[in-house]
Amino acid sequence: MSWKNLILCLSMASIILSCNSKEKNFKFAIDSISGNDLKAHISILASDEFQGRAPSTIGEERTIRYLEEQFTKIGLQPGNGDSFFQEIPLVKISADKQMKFKIKSNKGEYNLIFSEEFAGGTPQLSSEVSFDNSEIIFVGYGINAPEHNWNDYQGLDVKGKTVLMLVNDPGYATSDSTLFEGRTMTYYGRWTYKFEEAARQGAKAAIIIHETGAAAYPWGVVQGSWTGAKFYLADDMLSKSELYLQSWFTTECAKRLFEGSGLDYDRSVSSASVRGFKPVKMNMSASVKIENKVEYIKSNNVAALWPGKKISNEYLIYTAHWDHLGINPMFGEDSILNGALDNATGTAALLEIAQAFTTLAKIQDRSILFLAVTCEEQGLLGSEFYALNPIYPLDKTVGVINMDGLNIFGRTKDMTIVGMGRSTLDGYAQSVLKKYGRYICPDPTPEKGGYFRSDHFSFAKVGVPTLYLSKGIDNLIEGKEWGLAKSENWIKDNYHKPSDSYDPEIWDTKGMVEDVRVYFEIGYDIASSK
Incomplete structure (x- = not known):
């Protein structure tokens, strides 16, 4: 064997040993x-x-x-x-679980039960938050998405008012691939977006109607997450806004309110996923009083x-x-x-x-x-x-x-x-x-x-x-x-x-x-x- 061939063989052997060593080391x-x-x-x-x-x-x-x-x-x-x-x-905000949430309509008053019918709290850095007789408006999915040519707030002034909305987005409800991303939830379907958008619009309160399929979890998860203390980054935009309440309603609670307004719940929900939906005044008002511990x-x-x-x-x-x-x-x-x-x-x-x-x-x-x-x-x-x-x-x-x-x-x-x-x-x-x-x-x-x-x-x-x-x-x-x-x-x-x-x-x-x-x-x- 020539010296050249010997060197080549030794080099190849060295490479093989090196590769084996690397593989052995990686396997370890x-x-x-x-x-x-x-x-x-x-x-x-x-x-x-x-x-x-x-x-x-x-x-x-x-x-x-x-x-x-x-x-x-x-x-x-x-x-x-x-x-x-x-x-x-x-900032940690712990709301009193005895918070008062009253809905008033022409047919009477509803005093909602915390945890059983609604959950939530305030992002405001105050020991007490309250408002009276805030007009309730059903705003469909509460979405403003220019790239999807969709705006549930178009032509609507909700400053000082209470917006009631559905969880998820219209694509989920219809399975229509031309609406948003069809069954795939977009960011517009998330509760975080909905509360932030309501705040940007100047709403006094924002309420999401819970529905297990659309939310992807049962009411018990809302209870576990929204009946205790809530945390916010120190410079959170919600705390700087005029939004006094972010809340969830059970489906059953929402149905009672629609019925009290003389509206068919299922028909109203279906209409919210149709392009060109117009917000609906519920002929109801919300009054809330929350006592907080702010830390x-x-x-x-x-x-x-x-x-x-x-x-x-x-x-x-x-x-x-x-x-x-x-x-x-x-x-x-x-x-x-x-x-x-x-x-x-x-x-x-x-x-x-x-x-x-x-x-x-x-x-x-x-x-x-x-x-x-x-x-x-x-x-x-x-x-x-x-x-x-x-x-x-x-x-x-x-x-x-x-x-x-x-x-x-x-x-x-x-x-x-x-x-x-x-x-x-x-x-x-x-x-x-x-x-x-x-x-x-x-x-x-x-x-x-x-x-x-x-x-x-x-x-x-x-x-x-x-x-x-x-x-x-x-x-x-x-x-x-x-x-x-x-x-x-x-x-x-x-x-x-x-x-x-x-x-x-x-x-x-x-x-x-x-x-x-x-x-x-x-x-x-x-x-x-x-």
Whole structure:
């Protein structure tokens, strides 16, 4: 053998050994993500000791200290200078549950019962808020969307008045693909938009009629979220507006009011989804009195950094919200909302993925920020605050991978991209899943507006590429129908209720482990791509 051939053979052998070593190293990192570790983190984060992880409580203190301790133990650096915390100024408004809500019509008066018939409160920073005889107007879906040639407020002055509206948008109601995005909910269907638009229009009060299908959750979820304290960013636009009340009515309550106005409820609802709808004066007025406890508080995002090597001034962010709903006496003896699936699972995944990156002998090119955000349950406030006050420049942030409510129902052939087609990162997910003989599917229930309901959306709004990859439904053994039904039943029975607790006897976390490994590999590919 000539020297040239010998050198060539040695070079080839070196390359093969290097590739094998890289693959072996990567496999070690992947395999380090274990079900036992995930379950250990979940069992702690969702324990009664953490009291439901409500912001600005002892539950928050225990949660963020646990995350700080774990990130330090793993070997990550503080993500905000010399601190793991990004402090967020908030306003907490706790309304008296004896608040008075009176509806007056020609046929008499209705004194509504808090929690049973209506829920809500005020965004105003005042110890007492009241108004009398505010005219009620049914404004359909309460949408002003020029790009869809739709304006429910056109030619209407609602200053000082009470607007009553439907949840979701006209496309959902009609399944007409020419209206908005058909059955797929747009941002105009979300309650956050509807209250903000009512405030922009100058309304005194805004009421959304709850309907389980259109809202994507039962009245019990509204009770759990809207009968306790509400949080706002310190400079929230609603607090600066003339909107005194943001509220929800049950469908039954709304039907009574329409009947009292001499209006057919079903016909009125149907007319609201027809282009050219005209608002309807209900010949009723609303009077409200609310006593509040207003507190200026702070909560924290938790940020941990794993620096990159070649392009360390560019960043990939993994997000998961650590917060849940705390303690709500309305639920009786078992009043702690532990938030095991929502979102101790995603927070545990954040820790496991961080640990996996530290086991790589070859560090990824870009830096990775592990961001556990607060106040997701209050309207994505923690992620919104970061997006408006980024620790690292947004123009140097190559992407966000969001994890929220992971798989507890076993292995699946697929994973779901919520908002598929909206991001340049979709291809990374498709590539990794294909490698493992799995596939991507679009959101099976786009009418629920999931794309607008988790923390990636705060980053998408400011132009950062995002990936909200969620659990699949095509169960390896039972199939798609079973998987979707399992997920739907869980939401109906457990979402935002004390029953969202960790149960090792029922939970099947094998699929969760596989999904978390996918999150890790997608992040590695993005952090290492050119």
